Amino acid sequence: MTKITKQEVKKVAHLARLELNEDEINNHAKQLENILEYIKQLEKIDTNDVPCTTRAIEVFNVFRKDEKKNSDCTEEILELGPSREDKYFKVPKILNQ
Template sequence: MKKITKEEVKKVAHLARLELNEHEINNHAEQLEKILEYIKQLEKIDTDNVPCTTRAIEVTNVFRKDENKNSNCIEELLELGPSREDKYYKVPKIIND
């Protein structure tokens, strides 16, 4: 397997808009080599009879019935906002006349 060069790390860092010092470039090159070596090991595993999946454990949604509930906490909720006017939140004007 070919070695990851400093120039390749610099190019990827540039594309990702990262500023790396010389130590970080060397460190990333070593880490990328280890990752690619691990992927090379994984490629040797026979997965022909393994079904595709999106997660290791099957997850199902738990639904509940929608119910209307009357709530008397309007005042409490309005008090949480930074500013209010009557029973509404007051926000800065963003549209010019």
């Protein structure tokens, strides 16, 4: 495997607008080498029979059953609005006739 050079780390840091000192450059070079080595190991695994996924754990929505309920809180709800007219909220006119 090719070694990640300091120049490559500096170039990527420059493109990402990062300011790195020498210790950080050396550290990032070593970390990038480790990542590439790990990817090289993963490439050896046969994944032909493995289905494609978008996440490691399948996510399901849990819905409750819709139930019809009678509610008589119209007055309470209308009182929460800034203005009302009879059984409706009163809102400012926004369209010209």
